[in-house]
Amino acid sequence: MCLAIPGRILDVRDDEPILRNGRVDFGGIIKQVSLACVPEARVGQYVLVHAGLAINIVDETEAQRVFDYIETIGELRELEPEAT
Amino acid sequence: MKFIDEYRDGISARKLADAIRRITTRPHALMEVCGGQTHSIARFGIDTIIPPEITLIHGPGCPVCVTPIRLIDAAVDIAARRDVIFCSFGDMLRVPGSRKDLLTVKAEGGDVRIVYAPLDAVTLARKNSGKQVVFFAVGFETTAPANAIAVHYASERQVRNFSVLVSHVLVPPALEAILSAPDNRVQGILAAGHVCAVMGCEEYIPIARKYRVPIVVTGFEPVDILQGVYSCVKQLEEGRADVENQYKRSVQEHGNRAAQELIRRVFTVVPREWRGIGEIPRSGLGLTEAYRDFDAERRFAVTASADGDPGECIAGLILRGVRKPNECPAFTTRCTPERPLGAPMVSSEGACAAYYRFRRLDGEARPQLADSTPCPQLN
Numbered sequence: 390m391c392l393a394i395p396g397r398i399l400d401v402r403d404d405e406p407i408l409r410n411g412r413v414d415f416g417g418i419i420k421q422v423s424l425a426c427v428p429e430a431r432v433g434q435y436v437l438v439h440a441g442l443a444i445n446i447v448d449e450t451e452a453q454r455v456f457d458y459i460e461t462i463g464e465l466r467e468l469e470p471e472a473t
Numbered sequence: 474m475k476f477i478d479e480y481r482d483g484i485s486a487r488k489l490a491d492a493i494r495r496i497t498t499r500p501h502a503l504m505e506v507c508g509g510q511t512h513s514i515a516r517f518g519i520d521t522i523i524p525p526e527i528t529l530i531h532g533p534g535c536p537v538c539v540t541p542i543r544l545i546d547a548a549v550d551i552a553a554r555r556d557v558i559f560c561s562f563g564d565m566l567r568v569p570g571s572r573k574d575l576l577t578v579k580a581e582g583g584d585v586r587i588v589y590a591p592l593d594a595v596t597l598a599r600k601n602s603g604k605q606v607v608f609f610a611v612g613f614e615t616t617a618p619a620n621a622i623a624v625h626y627a628s629e630r631q632v633r634n635f636s637v638l639v640s641h642v643l644v645p646p647a648l649e650a651i652l653s654a655p656d657n658r659v660q661g662i663l664a665a666g667h668v669c670a671v672m673g674c675e676e677y678i679p680i681a682r683k684y685r686v687p688i689v690v691t692g693f694e695p696v697d698i699l700q701g702v703y704s705c706v707k708q709l710e711e712g713r714a715d716v717e718n719q720y721k722r723s724v725q726e727h728g729n730r731a732a733q734e735l736i737r738r739v740f741t742v743v744p745r746e747w748r749g750i751g752e753i754p755r756s757g758l759g760l761t762e763a764y765r766d767f768d769a770e771r772r773f774a775v776t777a778s779a780d781g782d783p784g785e786c787i788a789g790l791i792l793r794g795v796r797k798p799n800e801c802p803a804f805t806t807r808c809t810p811e812r813p814l815g816a817p818m819v820s821s822e823g824a825c826a827a828y829y830r831f832r833r834l835d836g837e838a839r840p841q842l843a844d845s846t847p848c849p850q851l852n
């Protein structure tokens with residue numbers, strides 16, 4: 390139930406803050422999503438959606454850092470005595 | 474899908490598993506809090522690629538599983554009324570109450586509907602002004618803003634035929650209950666990423682300090698979970714007990730302020746009974762005074778009786794991580810997803826359902842790292 394999935398905002402309608410919503414593309418499946426809790430989210434950004442509500446914007450820079458981190462711990466291995 | 478597929482990459486997963494192996498010198502027991510994480514672990518066989526010294530204990534993070542029987546009974550009573558359209562997330566329909574489940578009410582002619590978003594239930598209420606539309610508002614902090622916005626919107630628009638049956642629970646008090654239990658084995662925690670996307674990481678700092686456990690806020694894909702395990706084991710090996718955030722792409726330290734504001738406006742902290750665990754003080758959310766008119770328990774005056782005998786089901790031990798599903802005598806024999814004896818076998822986040830789908834009878838994994846069936850939320 391705490392599943393939340395990332396999708397790309399296709400458009401935004403915000404006549405009223407509480408009804409701020411838009412269409413979000415989840416890999417080809419398009420859904421209407423409430424954007425009331427991500428007032429700063431813009432078209433083209435990815436949001437994390439749970440139960441029809443975007444609960445956060447996905448930070449693309451941080452998303453990449455995970456893989457940089459994996460490379461770092463891979464490289465640390467080369468520095469370790471048993472790996473040389 | 475972007476932000477999902479790359480976190481299922483086998484090469485990155487193996488690199489992390491290697492790194493975990495290199496830093497592990499002794500046994501550690503880690504609890505993954507969220508049932509979504511449990512399902513990832515079972516589905517991708519994550520516990521089979523980490524060193525055997527590390528035990529993953531499955532946590533209480535399955536809202537369907539912890540909803541008390543008396544609330545299922547209240548839902549059943551309300552849903553059976555002729556003037557009611559009862560709306561719920563799909564998972565709740567097959568959870569057994571003391572007499573029957575919501576699916577049975579539906580089969581008997583009750584108007585029980587599955588909705589994807591709580592706001593959809595408000596729309597339904599506006600379209601059916603002659604009916605009472607009730608939404609079963611269950612969930613952890615992740616779901617609280619979606620439920621709060623539905624109630625707030627109904628209040629703003631004066632949708633008087635809408636109400637919610639609330640069974641909201643909070644993660645930090647449950648963690649404290651687990652960590653302070655005499656039979657606790659948990660040494661490190663992988664906190665539930667999406668709960669923290671809403672609430673942030675700060676409320677875990679006092680828990681990490683008090684119980685001397687590292688807490689790593691962790692995502693749901695294999696690479697996330699393995700990175701969470703790595704950070705947690707590293708802290709344990711170094712003798713640290715800090716709060717770290719593995720899931721930075723979706724979680725900020727302070728969480729989502731707009732969502733928290735909504736929760737605070739609509740809900741207030743209350744004691745809650747957890748199925749199989751018992752009452753935990755300040756462990757849930759109920760409607761604030763200003764929104765009490767939307768409380769289905771009040772509107773329909775459902776009687777709150779205490780939870781009865783759970784029978785053979787040992788869900789309480791499963792939810793506290795004391796037992797694994799395959800250690801329950803009823804598992805796969807008298808209890809299956811078709812004929813569940815308890816909620817953990819029903820919910821898509823329940824540990825028993827995860828073992829049933831992805832495990833052999835002895836609990837051993839059938840690894841499925843290539844598996845990428847679409848996310849159930851989209852269907």
Ligand code: SF4
Pocket residue numbers: 785786787788791798801802803804805808809813814815816817818819825
């Ligand atoms: S296998 Fe069934 S009876 Fe046993 S704990 Fe799980 S849900 Fe309960």
